[in-house]
Amino acid sequence: MKNKNERVFIVKEKQELLAFLFDHLSGKSKNNIKNYLTNRQVLVNDHIVTKHDYILKEEDKVYIRLHYIKSTISNIPIIYEDEQFLVVDKPSGLLCIRDKKKRENLYHLVSDYVKTQNKKNKIFIVHRLDKDTSGLVLFAKNTTIKEYLQKYWNDKVDRFYLALVHGIPSKQQGTIISYLKEDKTHRVYSTNDPMGDYASTYYEVLMTKENQSLLGIKLNTGRKNQIRVHLADMNCPIVGDKKYGIKDQVSNMCLYAYKISFRYGKEKYVFEVKDHPFQTFLENK
Numbered sequence: 001m002k003n004k005n006e007r008v009f010i011v012k013e014k015q016e017l018l019a020f021l022f023d024h025l026s027g028k029s030k031n032n033i034k035n036y037l038t039n040r041q042v043l044v045n046d047h048i049v050t051k052h053d054y055i056l057k058e059e060d061k062v063y064i065r066l067h068y069i070k071s072t073i074s075n076i077p078i079i080y081e082d083e084q085f086l087v088v089d090k091p092s093g094l095l096c097i098r099d100k101k102k103r104e105n106l107y108h109l110v111s112d113y114v115k116t117q118n119k120k121n122k123i124f125i126v127h128r129l130d131k132d133t134s135g136l137v138l139f140a141k142n143t144t145i146k147e148y149l150q151k152y153w154n155d156k157v158d159r160f161y162l163a164l165v166h167g168i169p170s171k172q173q174g175t176i177i178s179y180l181k182e183d184k185t186h187r188v189y190s191t192n193d194p195m196g197d198y199a200s201t202y203y204e205v206l207m208t209k210e211n212q213s214l215l216g217i218k219l220n221t222g223r224k225n226q227i228r229v230h231l232a233d234m235n236c237p238i239v240g241d242k243k244y245g246i247k248d249q250v251s252n253m254c255l256y257a258y259k260i261s262f263r264y265g266k267e268k269y270v271f272e273v274k275d276h277p278f279q280t281f282l283e284n285k
Contacts, residue, residue, distance in 0.1 A: 006063060006064065006065055006066065006270070007024075007025070007063070007064040007066065008061065008062070008063050008064075009024050009061070009062045009064075010059065010060075010061055010062075011056045011057065011058055011059060011060040011061075011062060012058060013058055014055065014056065014057060014058060015055075015056050016052070016053050016054070016055060016056070017037075017042070017044070017049060017051070017052060017053070017054040017055075017056055017062075018033070018034070018037070018052040018053070020056055020062065021033045021036065021037075021042070021062075021064070024062075025064070034052070036064055036065075037049070037050050037051075037052060038050065040275070041064060041065040041066075042062065042063070042064055042065075043062070043063040043065075043274055043275075044056065044060055044061070044062055044063075045060055045061055046061075046063075046274050047275075047279075048274070048275050063274070073088060073109050073110055073113045074109050076088050076089065076090065076091065076094075076106070076109065077089040079136060079271055079273065080271055083141065084140065084141055084142070084145055084264075085138065085139065085140060085141065085145070085269070086110065086114070086123065086138075086139040086141065087136055087137070087138050087139070087260070087271045088106070088110065088136070088137055088139070089134070089135065089136060089273060090106055090129055090133075090134055090135060090136075090137045091134055092131075092132050092133065092134040092252040092253055093131060093132065093252065094106055094131065095131050096125060096128040096129055096131075096137060097125065097128065106125075106137060107123075107125050110123050110125075110139055111123050114141075121141075122141070122142075123139050123140075123141060124139060124140045124141070124142070124143060124145075124146035125137070125138075125139055126138045126139060126140050126145075126146055126149045126150060126153075127149075127150075127153060127222070129257055130224075130225060130228070130253075130255075132240075132241070132242075132243075132252070132253040132255075133253060133255045133256070133257065134252070134253075134255070134256050134257070134277070135161070135255075135256045135257025135258055135273070136257050136258065136259070136260050136271055136273065137257075138260055138271070145264065148264070149262065149264075153222060154220075154221055154222055156262055156263065157260065157261070157262040158218065158259075158260070158261045158262065159218070159219045159222070159257065159259070159260055160216065160217065160218055160219075160257070160258060160259035160260075161216075161217035161218075161219070161227060161255060161256060161257050161258065162206075162214065162215070162216060162217070162255075162256045162258055162276055162277075162278055163203075163214070163215045163217055163227065163231060163238050163254065163255050163256075164212060164213075164214055164215075164238065164239045164254035164255075164278055164281060165212065165213050165214075165215060165231055165236040165237060165238050165239060165254075166211065166212060166236060166237055166238075166239060166245070166246060166248075167211060167212075167213065167235055167236040167237075168205070168208050168211065168213050168236070169203070169205055169213060169215070169234060169236055172204070172205050173202075173203060173204040173205065174202075174203060175200060175201065175202045175203075175220070176200070176201045176203065176230040176231075176233065176234060177198075177199070177200050177201075178190035178191065178192070178196075178199055178229075178230065178233065179191050179192065179193055179194055179195070179196030179197060179198055179199065180196050180197045180199045180223050180224070180225075180226065180229060181193070181195075181196040181197070182224070187243070188223075188224055188225040188226075188228075188229050189229065190229055190230070190233050197221075197223050198221060199221050199223045199226045199229075199230065200219075200220035200221050201217060201218075201219060201220065201221075201226060201227055201230040201231075202217065202218040202219075202220060203215045203216065203217050203218075203231075203234075204216045207281065209281065212239065212281075213236065214278055214281055215231070215236075225243075225244070227255060228241055228243065228244045228245075228255070229244060231244075232244040232245065238253055238254055238255050239253075239254040240252055240253040240254050241253050241254075241255070254277075254278070256276055256277055256278070258272060258273045258274075258276050259271065259272040259273070260272075
């Protein structure tokens, strides 16, 4: 589906990047096009490129992000904002909503932010990530959108993650299915008991190095700790997962929610972070 906030072009012949952009972004000023490069809004084959004289090769794929937001919320990047949605890139270690200890949380930070624009503004969190999971969190600016997305969250919203794990899966790709239950210590575990919550996780091995793997994950259901439990079940626990993993020296858990897509009304929305935290792993393969 076409994403209105992004343009994608396939290179047909060798050419400098800036000249290519001038040719394909008619109606944009030269300064505007140069700003796309300066602001890291241009990607070639999923890698950010800022050099004007970068040489494109035939069949390269060029992405231009048309929507750029410089603002942050307490140093948390705002990925997208309009009159209906707000998407932020949550860091690991931050709760999405308040707990019994009333610790700092993402919802209150975002709520305070929208109220600085107008005291009457409200914000509604559509879904949550675990405290130790980083990545995209979607907020709605009215209850109609919030209720629609929550009602159809598993059926109409596609959620994609990247996970750096210990070990190498026996299969290049597959779907992990189980029923999940939670014990008295709030630890989630897999069972064959259909009285548990049905959970389905698709994974694909993107890269392996030494005894670690980078996995692409697509959630078919959205249960508490689902990805963490399923990957541990596969004997490939997430690096830095202190609850379901193994002891290692990594401070932050290596699970990142990098993409959310859905249709609302006539529009197809795709929110995606391409320069993800595991880029170094891929580049040093």
